[in-house]
Amino acid sequence: MTTLATEIAGRTFDNCLMNAAGVRCQSIADLNKLIDSTAGAYVTKSATPVKRAGNPSPRMHTLPKGSINSMGLPNEGLDYYLDFVLQDQANRPGTTNFLSVAGTSLEDNLSMLHQIQDSAYTGFVELNLSCPNVPGHPQVGYDFDRVKTVLTAVFDFYTKPLGVKLPPYFDLVHFDQIADILNQFPLTFVNSINSIGNGLVIDPHAEKVVIKPKGGFGGIGGAFVKPTALANVRGLALRLKPEIAIVGTGGILNGQDVFEHILCGASMVQIGTQFGYEGTQIFDRISQELTAIMAAKGYTSINDFKGKLKTFDD
Template sequence: MTLRSSTLTLPLKLSRRLGPERAHRLAIGALSVPLVARVAGWAASADDDGLAVEALGRRFANPIGLAAGFDKDARVVRQLGRLGFGFVEAGTVTPRPQSGNPRPRLFRLPEDGAVINRMGFNNQGLDQFLERARRLRAGSGPGFPFGANVGINKEGADPLRDYAHLVRTLAPHADYLVINLSSPNTPGLRDLQQADRLRELLDAIVSAAPARPPVLVKLAPDLADESLPGIVEIVVQAGLDGLIVSNTLLARPPGLHGPHIREAGGLSGRPLKPRSTAMLAEVARLSAGRLTLIGCGGIETGSDILEKLQAGADLVQLYTAFAYEGPALLGRLKRELRQALQAGGWSSIGDARAAGRSVVHIAGER
């Protein structure tokens, strides 16, 4: 085993013998080591023009992003980008530090390629996140688009005040911002997706931060389909830029395996893909090109990425597959995505998305 591969894979192998939360801390710690950061840069999978995407006023070297939740405190954003992600989203960050929900709060479902979490926005708070974001943006910046995902504290929150403050504070230091209204682990948070409350909240954000980068809203997959037209129109009318579809799932699809399937929290990974992709296609139909869409939920293969793109996504995000597979995932996904494009007769992602707008093929509706 070479130095490059062993430095990246040994922590992953060790992590599989640990509890999931300890494994996550190990991964963040490993990426914080300068040697690992350098090796990550050497080992990163290559991009080419066929994988490039123009979205949110930026060029993305590839459409594959890391979703919020992995690097909650923006500690290793630059190192994660060097692994080959096209963009990295840090957070969720809240105005004040909080420890999150009691442990255990993170559970693997390995047979299903899934995870259940009820972390509860554990993070070090806005002040520390802001300082790291400032350092990240200093000079020429990280070299790839960086997003910041924001939420509210479990106690003492005023959503209109707090989201506006978070957006206004972080606006100069991120390429895009995400309003997280869809975590199932903060009581009352998902109620902010209701039409009247959403309209009031987005108006407050826009008023507080007229000079801001693109702002997106992250939606819950448990939303009823009949609520989607109203949500899309409110986001468009408020002047926001996009939606992330979707966050984790409260429902439990049939056929899950293992001792943790009844644990409370949000389900991510493979079982989420049918619902998140179907919801993405509907949101794409409703928004009709007026919003940038990021598809998230259940991505494990290059074909999964292509499916999200053809369902209407401009970009995609993943987390659970990365937690299971580690840095090697990025190279495999890019190879498989290129193969899927070639099999379809497309030379670029833009060609494939144009074809997908004509005939959308959705897994789970076969």
């Protein structure tokens, strides 16, 4: 019997697939659809302390193999999402979901995490250190000293399961450097990757950029980013201590893409751009495709192949 169940920090999920923060998870209606789907969990839209409208439109553009966006963290504010996950926790005891937070300053993040720490919420929190689409605010994930400062301040008081969402890294020494920092803290997971920041797409007929914010610069997602996402999952899986699970995100179109993320070391896989295009039915389709791949290879669980990518040196 083939199972897609997975485990992070001793908590079991029936399916290793879930949504990525930012897509179809902003409203209660969106989140209830995820609850009713076959996804193993959901993550809420990355929250700021108060409701945020985000960047002006057009701020997202569809591409043949993905998308470019500069959304600017539109969300309903932390209270909205914390109230939702607390109600869900009461209605479905024993389940674990992910509450995402993305303050635009250290003070914002600490304030939100204090509020979550003081609440009855027992699920996972995803601290987003990679927000490439907020004008005037650099990605914390690219400033390694800043990452250490943030995590030191967070774990001075925060005791619940917490992970971080990271930007993509493009140099092997950067994998070494960020892993050395992350391994110093009691993180539950890392989510890799967020979109590839500050790409540029042009409409050649209009001779114009396709999105308005930041002069047309925006995050790239979709099939374009899969090689970078796989490299980051693999690079971190080889360097992080075993108790830090990897959540793989980026370039998921089908079951083979998920298989490759897990082969690189992911315990769970989030789907963003393509989930936006297909809706919750995507979890049924990709679950069936992944199950078929596993059955053909004689695998009955994802642990049979997780992190077992071969190289020519093996």
